[in-house]
Amino acid sequence: MKKKVLIVDDDEKLRKLLREYLEDYGFRVLALADGSSVLETIRTETPDIAILDIMLPKKDGLEILKEIRTDFSIPVIMLTAKGEDTDRIVGLELGADDYLPKPFNPRELVARMKAVLRRGLPREKEDHLKDENLFIEAGGLVLNKAKQTLFVENEEVELSSTEYKLIETLMEHPNIVLSRDKLMNLARGRDFEAFDRSIDVHISKLRAKLESYPRFRKVIKTVWGTGYMFVDES
Secondary structure (H helix, E strand, O other): OOEEEEEEOOOOHHHHHHHHHHHHHHOOEEEEEEOOOEEEEEEOOOEEEEEOOOOOOOHHHHHHHHHHHHHHOOOOEEEEEEEOOHHHHHHHHOOOOOEEEEEHHHHHEEEEEHHHHHHHHOHHHHHHHHHHHHHEEEOOEEEEEEOEEEOOOEEEOOOOOHHHHHHHHHHHHHOOOOEEEHHHHHHOOHHHHOOOOHHHHHHHHHHHHHHOHHOOOOEEEOOOEEEEEEEEOO
């Protein structure tokens, strides 16, 4: 079942960006522009985690956090203005599980969300998720995220950092067509320049490394005029 996240931020552009990004990573997203209905939304929708901006109209995020902690144990990540240490400290004292200063990389937010969600799991489930977070398995391939290497038919294939980011993103979104822009946006992290205008070259290099394995020669499919798709027929 998809994890449900509640985003509370008055920046419409940021809400839209986070909705699209988090949905691409398999989350269900609820979004609010202010804190007027946060408690009711938590009560009726039971989200798994909340992303709460401190600077909100009508009622600030710290006040909302205090109200949340009165009735709910939902994990909360606070969004703070860069360099505002006081807000960060007060937020943690009031019960925030983590914080992230703006501007931030959406990929870092996803990593922090997953870490916070793991903290509330029973030990046996946490250990299972650690294994899942160390490896990605799709289409018969296994990606070792710690070593940034690919296992093909039990053989380890070395990858460049760019090749790793691309195959990681494709394997995390099997059977979904990703445009070049979407693929760059999901995979780029802080290294946008590494992908700019060269994504086709890196895909070609990945395919070349899979060429000697007949079963996987077509696992990365070109969708002409659109982008690429990782084919998982398992």
